Amino acid sequence: MSYWLQVVVATPAHSAIAGPLTYRSESPLAVGALVRVPLGRREVLGVVWDLLPDGGALQAENIRLVAGVLEGLAPLSATWRKLVSFTAGYYQRSLGEVALAALPPQLRELNAVQLTRRLKRPVVDTSRAQDTSDLIALSAQQERALAEFDADTRPALLFGATGSGKTEVYLRAAAKVLAQDPAAQVLVMVPEINLTPQLQARFEERFAHLGKERVVALHSGLTPAQRLKSWLAAHAGQARLVLGTRMAVLASLPHLRLLVVDEEHDPSYKQQEGARYSARDLAVYRAKLESADTDHPHGDCRVLLGSATPSLESWQATLTGRYQRLNMSERIGVPSAIDTEATQFSDGPPLGKLAPPGGSELHAVSERGGLPLSAGPPQGKLAPPGGREPHAVGERGGLPLVRRVDMNHQPKHCTIAPPLLDAIAQRVARGEQSLIFLNRRGYAPVLACHDCGWKSECPHCSAYRVFHKIDRTLRCHHCGFTERVPRACPSCGNIDIAPVGRGTERLEEHLAELLAGVRRPDGEAVRIARIDADTTRLKGALESQLASVHAGEVDVLVGTQMIAKGHDFRHITLVAAVNPDGALFSSDFRAPERLFSLLMQAGGRAGRDARHSQASEMWVQTFHPAHPLFEALKRHDYPVFAARELAERQAAGMSPFGYSALVRAEAKEQSVAQGFLNAAAAAAQLRQLPGHDAVTPYPAVPMTIQRVANIERAQMLVESPSRAALQRFLAAWQPLLFDTRRQAEFKSLVRWAIDVDPIAI
Structure with a gap:
């Protein structure tokens, strides 16, 4: 007997295969199971996305069999599949691209024996009761923030000054969730794991009582084996706390009850290759999905965003009441009120007294409204x-x-x-x-000859190569092209070439x-x-x-x-x-x-x-x-x-009051890249696509760095005051983009991509 399955596999970007493929199995399989299936001449990893009641009009001999099942792994949850489906739809990418990118790469390479061996590795439960005797006392603002967070169910923005103790609030919130439910999991996201080693160390130290195997990291800096180990621990529910970068937002966490997004404003949360998703926005959406899951016994899944300088999108959400705002304006250990009897003085330099050689007056500007400081103290202030x-x-x-x-x-x-x-x-x-x-x-942004005007341009990019003095090289930071510094100007032979600017x-x-x-x-x-x-x-x-x-x-x-x-x-x-x-x-x-x-x-x-x-x-x-x-x-x-x-x-209708997408195209010639985008926009206007009346596509223009590695790049901005209208338009536009790509004049096009909610225009 054959069982008919819809299986999601990783397909090439813009291959026009966006959804699941049909396979059959000789044994029943659960939705969410990981399988190996034939695709062309290869055997690839796939996820069972749905079951078909029968093959219908399909001919069994034309439908390929599932090659194998990854035994021992629990199926991926329905909530996880909903998250991936939303991500693929909203960011205009194929379902398989998003789903398989969220799985550890090594999982695709392991055979059944290797996977069984890894799954059989015992998890030593070294968990013990947490010793709370040495926990630092919370400030009044920290206690108030935690109390307000517990009393609400909306996404929360912790607006805390640098040094105000936001990390301790994260730690206490995570500890409470883990103590309430012995199966609960917490995901803590950071912009870049290499920039926040102390945060990782603090979480690992605070939750050491859970055991080493139950606090894991998940980021691209891990080796393939380490990443697989962390993912398996999270997927099995063994890892109680996961610390990761943007990729962790799509990790399989079946008992997720709290998401913390530290430095939520950071641009690093926006993926810039492949599926260009915002991990911060997906964290908010994932918390909503997890809260709707009735399998969780301890109520809603919460999301806590933290920053001293929130993104304007998150800040506006607190102004409209969609997000809860928790305020912490004071640094730990600093007086909270002005003591007029004991004004503190800066130990900085005595401004107004410094002069360069020759005695000419210098002006420094401080907090006095931008007025230049002259010699002597400002009037009305006591000078120490x-x-x-x-x-x-x-x-x-x-x-x-x-x-x-x-x-x-x-x-x-x-x-x-x-x-x-x-x-x-x-x-x-x-x-x-x-x-x-x-x-x-670098040493200097550019090396230049002042006789003939030569500059250290990259021959492959519309950018300058940066002068690095330590190894005497000119290095392009876009394509990586590197050459030794020439002994003389390549254009006129002048030996007096000099760096311009400073790095x-x-x-x-x-x-x-x-x-x-x-x-x-x-x-x-x-x-x-x-x-x-x-x-x-x-x-x-x-x-x-x-x-x-x-x-x-x-x-x-x-x-x-x-x-x-x-x-x-x-x-x-x-x-x-x-x-x-x-x-x-x-x-x-x-x-x-x-x-x-x-x-x-x-x-x-x-x-x-x-x-x-x-x-x-x-x-x-x-x-x-x-x-x-x-x-x-x-x-x-x-x-x-x-x-x-x-x-x-x-006033300009820009985010968060308007919504936009960038459609980028790359080709060997700039005219081809721009022509493709303009032709696709003209076809959309001609077809009167859904949402077109609320969407404005602008003419294609070269990107800021127009050429990288000899590839010309162009982009088209698409704006709308309605998020729904923009999404309808982009979804209906995709087939037209594929059709335009097939036209003879655009055969030399290298690639194109849609970036929804871009962070840079």
Whole structure:
């Protein structure tokens, strides 16, 4: 007797095979079972998606048999299948692509004997009662946040300042869920596992009583065997707590009761290849699905989003009441009210007293509304000895004092303003640490000849190759093309070719020159370190470098966004952003949001130890000190920034008040890529597709980086005020895109893809 099955398999992107394929089996199989099936000349892994009552008009001899079943694995749950179906439909990808990408790759390669051997490995239950005697006391704000979270069922946004103790709230919420239900599982998501090692360590330490096998990590940095082991433990319910990156949101967790999304604003939660899903949004949807599952005995599945600078989409959701907002505005161990009788003073440099060689006056801008600081204290304020400017710790909640340096008043071509350099030197002399943030790695963005105008362009991309001095190479950060630095200009032969601009490598070298005469308290020379993608290529390099910082072996840390978020540096009292102006006037409407978030996160690395919070400062070097973004930053006032951005977006009909998708095309010629998109849009207009009256497709344009690895790239923006109308349009448009692709003039098209809810335009 034959049993008819609908099986989902991984099909090539845009192969026009989006749904399940029909197979037959000689024995009954459960929906959700993992099977091996023939596909062409290969044997691939598949998931039984549905059962057919009979073959109907199908001829049995034309339907291929299931090759085998992965015995011992429980079927994937109905809730998991609903999640995958929604993801595939909403993000316009094939069902098999999403479903199989959510499974560990090694599962596709194991034979029945190998899988049985792994499943038979005993799980040593070393769980024991948790010792709560050494738990730190919660602050009043933490206790209130937990109480409010327990009293509601909506998705919750924990809006907490950096250093306010959000992680402890996550830990307590997870501990309560695990204690209530002996089978419950908790998923904790982080943007990038390498950027948050301390968070992982804290969770593993706090839940060590569950046993080593019951706290697992799930991310792409694991070996295939490690990833398979973690997935099997989660799927079987043995893992009680899973810590992972965006891929973990699609993991099989049959008893999931709590999802925590740390730093929910981070762009890393948006997948940029294949199915371009947002893990944050899927976490909210998954909690809704899990809550509707009647098999869970302990009520709803909750989702807790956390950030000091929430995404504007999540913030707007709290304003409309869809999300619950939990506020924690004060850092742990910092006074919550202003003591007018004992105003605290910054230990920063005596502003207004510094002058460069030659005696010309410098101007630094602090929290006084963008006015330049002149010699002497501001009127109406008491100046402490030494001319230091006062600030009340309470009014900032222990967050660092923000000083804006107007670079229009600094020496020409100055990289580090003299006031900032003096502030760093003072920190070094006191045995404190400083962090210098520049979101551009390499020595210089470009190498140039000033005689003929030659620049180090990449021959394969419409971008410049970055000069890396440490290995004397020109390296393209888009396609990876690398060459040795030429001895002379390839165009005119001039030997005087020079770097233009600065990256972290050059900044590190420049700081070493500027601070050459500065000494630590022990009399030794200043120690400068750099952390970016170039210095952390080797396995274990990041952990080793971070350990040096925590041990106090580094005085000045230079780096990119790798060090600007997620780390709990206890001895950093000064953070400086060297060149943040580039994003202020970007064509991407999300650029200001990303910049404000990055600067707030970077500033949050300073003063995390309550002993240093009074002296902590953030310096921002800018040519636009009066820009509203910096005005909000100086007050650490995210609500004001968000209100301004939301008003602008509402006027323009942009997210979260409007919905969009990008359709991207790649070809050997730009005209082919743009022609394909324009032709597909014209066909959609001609056919009057569902939702077309509420959807606006714009003409195709080249992407910002137009050519990568000799492939031309174009994109088309599609907007709508209605999410439902946009989804109907995109679903109906897919067949037209396939038909347009088959036209003779577009045979040279390489690929195309739809990106729903893009994070960058």
